[in-house]
Amino acid sequence: MAQLSPRTRTAAARRRRARPGSVARYLILVLMAVLLAGPLVWQLSLSLKGSGEPLYTRPPAVIPEHPTLDHFATVLDRVPVPRYLLNSLTVAAMAVVGNVVGATCAGYALGKLRFRGRGLATAVCVAALLVPSETVLIAQFLTVRTAGLVNTLFGVALPTLVAALNVLLMRNAFRNLPAEFEEAAIVDGANAWQRFIRVSVPQVKGVITVVAIFAFVGSWNDFLWPLIVLSDEQNYTLTVGLNRLRGTFYDDPRLIAAGTIIALLPIVAFFAVLQRYFFRGLEAGGLKG
Amino acid sequence: MTIEARPGTPLKRGGGRPSRRGGTVLATHRWILTPWLFLLPGLTVIVLMVMVPFANTLGLAFTDSTLLRQGQYVGWENFHRMFADERFTTALLNSTLYTVCVVPCMVVLPLILATLVSGAGRLSGFFRTTMYLPVVMSPVVVGLIWTNMLDKRGLVNALFDTLHLVTEPVPFLSDRWLLLFSAMFVTVWTGLGYYMVIYLAALANIDQSLYDAAAMDGAGVVRTFLNVTVPGVRSTMTLIAVLSSVAAFRVFGEIYVLTGGTGGVGGGDLTMTMLIQREGTGLQARTGYAGAISLFMFVVLGALLLVQLAVQRRQRSS
Numbered sequence: 001m002a003q004l005s006p007r008t009r010t011a012a013a014r015r016r017r018a019r020p021g022s023v024a025r026y027l028i029l030v031l032m033a034v035l036l037a038g039p040l041v042w043q044l045s046l047s048l049k050g051s052g053e054p055l056y057t058r059p060p061a062v063i064p065e066h067p068t069l070d071h072f073a074t075v076l077d078r079v080p081v082p083r084y085l086l087n088s089l090t091v092a093a094m095a096v097v098g099n100v101v102g103a104t105c106a107g108y109a110l111g112k113l114r115f116r117g118r119g120l121a122t123a124v125c126v127a128a129l130l131v132p133s134e135t136v137l138i139a140q141f142l143t144v145r146t147a148g149l150v151n152t153l154f155g156v157a158l159p160t161l162v163a164a165l166n167v168l169l170m171r172n173a174f175r176n177l178p179a180e181f182e183e184a185a186i187v188d189g190a191n192a193w194q195r196f197i198r199v200s201v202p203q204v205k206g207v208i209t210v211v212a213i214f215a216f217v218g219s220w221n222d223f224l225w226p227l228i229v230l231s232d233e234q235n236y237t238l239t240v241g242l243n244r245l246r247g248t249f250y251d252d253p254r255l256i257a258a259g260t261i262i263a264l265l266p267i268v269a270f271f272a273v274l275q276r277y278f279f280r281g282l283e284a285g286g287l288k289g
Numbered sequence: 290m291t292i293e294a295r296p297g298t299p300l301k302r303g304g305g306r307p308s309r310r311g312g313t314v315l316a317t318h319r320w321i322l323t324p325w326l327f328l329l330p331g332l333t334v335i336v337l338m339v340m341v342p343f344a345n346t347l348g349l350a351f352t353d354s355t356l357l358r359q360g361q362y363v364g365w366e367n368f369h370r371m372f373a374d375e376r377f378t379t380a381l382l383n384s385t386l387y388t389v390c391v392v393p394c395m396v397v398l399p400l401i402l403a404t405l406v407s408g409a410g411r412l413s414g415f416f417r418t419t420m421y422l423p424v425v426m427s428p429v430v431v432g433l434i435w436t437n438m439l440d441k442r443g444l445v446n447a448l449f450d451t452l453h454l455v456t457e458p459v460p461f462l463s464d465r466w467l468l469l470f471s472a473m474f475v476t477v478w479t480g481l482g483y484y485m486v487i488y489l490a491a492l493a494n495i496d497q498s499l500y501d502a503a504a505m506d507g508a509g510v511v512r513t514f515l516n517v518t519v520p521g522v523r524s525t526m527t528l529i530a531v532l533s534s535v536a537a538f539r540v541f542g543e544i545y546v547l548t549g550g551t552g553g554v555g556g557g558d559l560t561m562t563m564l565i566q567r568e569g570t571g572l573q574a575r576t577g578y579a580g581a582i583s584l585f586m587f588v589v590l591g592a593l594l595l596v597q598l599a600v601q602r603r604q605r606s607s
Contacts, residue, residue, distance in 0.1 A: 025405050029412075032402060033419045036478065039434050040422070042444050046437065056442050059451040098334070106331030115324040121332060128339040130594070134539050134562045135587040138569035138579045139342035139349060162334040192323050221427035223542050224562070228570050239429040246436060246549055253437045260433045264426065271425045275418060278425070282486045 040264070046257035047071055055253065071258035079248065081262055083234065084241035087153055088220055091237055094157035095219035096212050102162030103211055104204075107170025108196050112182065122171070128164035134224070141228055151235055156226045160219060166211045173207040174200055210281035213274055220267060238263055346587075349580030356574035367581035376556050377582065380564040387473060387560065388537040388593075394477045395484055395533035396526055402481065403488035404518055417489065421482035428479070432546025435475045436462065439547075462547060465557040472543045472558075479543075480536070484529050488522060495521035523604060531597040535590055541566070561586050 041062065049055065050066030075081065109115075110122050133140075140159050141150075149155030177200060185195045201208070223239040230236055242263050249255035271278065350367060354360030371377045406416045423431065438444050439461035446458045461471045495518065503513045519526075541562040544552070552559040552567070559567075561582070569579030 022408075025408060026412075029402075029405050029409060029416050032481075033416060036423055036481065037419050039438055039444075043434055043437065056447065058447065060444055060447045098330075102331035102334060105327045105329075109324040109327035113324045113327070115321075118324070121328055124332065124340065125335060128335045130591075131339055131343050132535065132539060132587065132590055134541070134565060135583040135590070136339060136342040136346055137562075137565055138574075138576050138583060139345035140338060141570065142345065142576065143338070143342055158334070159338045161338070162331040164335050164339065167331050167335070192327075196327070217425055221425075221429075223427065223429050223545075224566065228566065239427050242427075242429050242433065243546065243550070245433060246546070253440065253443070256433055256437055260430050260437075263430050267425055267427070268422070271422070275421075278421065279417070279486055282483075282490065 043257040043260055046254050047261050049254055051254070071252075071254045072262065075245075075249075075255055075258045075262060079241065079245065079259065080233075081238075081241070081259075084236050084238040085266070087235060088238040090153050091157045091226070092216050092219040094154065095160055095215045098157065098161035099163060099166050099215040100208055100212050103166035103170045104201065104208060105196075106162070106167045107172075108174050108200060110167070110171040111174030112177075112196075112200060113192060122168075125164045125167050125171075129168065133159065137224070137228065140225075144229060150229060151231050152229075153235060153237075155229045156222075156237065157219065159225060160215070160222070163215070166215065169207060169211060170204070173204040177203050206280070209277055213277050214281055216270070217267070346580050346583050349577050350584040351581075352577040354575075354577040354580075356572060356576055360577050363577070367578050368585070370578065371581060371585065376559055376564060379557060380559040380561050383469060383558060384538050384540065384561040386469065387476075387540050388534050390470075390473050391476055391537040392530055392534045394473075395480055395537075396530050398477070399481050399484035399529070400488050400518070400522065400526070401514075403485045403492055404514060406485065407489055407492050417482075417486065420485055423479045423481075424483045426479070428542025429546055431475060431479055432543055435471070435478075435543075436547060439471055463554065465553055468547060468553055468558050469544075472540070472547050475543045475547070476537065476540060480533065484533065487529060488525060491522040491525040492518070524601065527597060527601045527604065531594060534593050534597070538586075538590060538593065 045062050045064055046055070048067045048069070048071075049064040050068045051070065053065050106121075106125075110118060110125070144150055144155045144158060147155075149158065181199050181203070182195055185199045190198070221239065222237075223243070226237045226240050227243070230240055233241075242259060245256050245259040249259070351362055351364060352360035353363045353366070402420065406413050406420070409416055436443075440446070441458040441460065441462075445461070446455070449455045449459065459467065461467050499517045499521070500513065503517050508516065539562055540560050544558055544560050544563060548558050552563055565579050565582050565586070568574065568582060569576055
């Protein structure tokens with residue numbers, strides 16, 4: 001919370017200055033909060049409304065008259081949501097492990113070791129960063145198809161298993177560490193692997209956490225790639241499975257709403273618990289530099 | 290500068306700059322291959338899943354390959370065909386329009402919001418969290434929520450009707466242009482919180498004495514905003530312009546879900562990414578043609594990036 005203090009001070013100073021201004025400020029902020037969170041509240045309300053309840057009243061009613069959990073049961077009954085959840089979790093776990101291990105190791109080599117070819121390896125990562133995934137989509141699909149990984153969860157995880165962005169993030173994290181610790185370890189006769197595990201990695205745990213979290217969210221929310229790779233409903237991830245809600249429950253928005261709420265719960269809980277890492281990720285990502 | 294970053298990914302800047310502190314340790318690894326062992330897993334994935342596919346895209350674009358048949362070299366034919374293809378010109382128009390409309394919103398609105406939130410004292414944390422919430426949601430879920438909201442009988446039309454703003458339901462999801470603008474709105478709705486958090490970090494770095502001086506000069510809210518805040522976050526504005534324009538040109542999820550996967554009536558709401566997805570997948574896939582569209586898209590995105598970098602350089606030198 002320490003980094004908040006200058007901002008809080010600013011706030012205090014400004015509040016003393018302008019009273020009517022701050023009323024307008026809060027009015028706009030509350031309005032924006034309603035605009036951004038309101039649709040979620042409306043979905044929740046829709047999903048709880050009883051089947052007999054009129055949906056199209058004027059003015060629209062936010063509080064359900066006969067709240068019920070039936071629609072959640074119907075969705076779970078007709079769509080294999082637990083299966084989708086498990087698939088999404090599997091893919092996300094692969095992405096997290098792959099990015100944490102792959103990016104940390106590669107980042108260490110690029111940031112802390114000196115060797116012939118380091119410039120080239122760094123250049124490859126930067127170049128990869130500049131290739132938007134959509135523009136290699138088809139070629140990636142052909143690669144995965146040749147490898148026989150179409151319609152597998154590993155095939156879904158593969159292209160983002162180690163992201164160039166994360167390698168470079170880790171490289172910068174290792175580079176910015178003071179050299180003294182590693183030098184001391186070298187004097188003690190530690191080899192590169194020991195220095196990596198015992199000395200450097202413990203100092204960049206924060207960045208590793210950020211990499212893990214964004215790998216998880218990115219994989220959890222990915223839609224286009226799993227849509228292309230997966231054909232068998234048994235293997236659908238949550239996003240691909242949900243996409244079919246609209247077709248399945250076209251006639252009843254209550255069921256679509258219930259489906260979206262089910263899909264939202266895990267990720268919102270995840271965000272609520274780890275939110276400071278989300279914000280730290282955006283700030284410590286190097287924006288101050 | 291990252292081209293990959295979009296709502297939901299961490300940001301990185303100034304990657305190539307040598308660090309002030311220490312930096313590289315004197316290289317003492319005893320075995321010449323040690324660094325390459327460290328690099329092996331990461332570099333393998335990056336080379337096999339990004340660099341090689343990119344090279345393959347370059348090759349594919351000049352062939353008439355299909356999913357089931359390795360094609361022949363056909364020179365620039367795919368590109369000639371592209372510009373005669375009405376779906377391609379529609380997709381290009383839609384993606385371009387999307388970028389032109391979304392980027393100014395993403396540069397300006399989150400800055401205003403960040404200014405308001407940063408001054409909200411103890412409540413700023415609450416507002417920050419609330420506004421960031423849509424960012425962590427999947428585009429599919431966001432799309433479904435807004436499908437419900439924008440339906441002919443959805444909440445938006447119900448509110449309009451209650452307030453007697455309209456006599457007939459607005460066809461947000463069936464009219465070609467309305468659907469495109471609805472999708473833009475959804476994109477902005479999702480991205481606001483993300484860019485706002487970036488601005489919040491930048492605002493915290495503005496020297497407080499500048500605000501005090503402005504207040505002493507009797508500058509109002511608007512003048513302080515224009516003369517202190519905006520110049521203070523100018524480089525962040527450029528960064529966000531780059532990030533959001535690249536993200537907007539690549540739009541897929543919102544349009545896909547809002548149109549139910551069809552790309553709108555007669556494909557009128559197709560975007561570049563949707564076109565690549567349609568042309569390049571399925572049993573009828575014309576992978577060569579899709580490769581050409583991908584290559585074209587890569588060139589557009591690269592050009593966007595170069596333009597913005599040039600702008601940034603000029604800003605820095607002036």
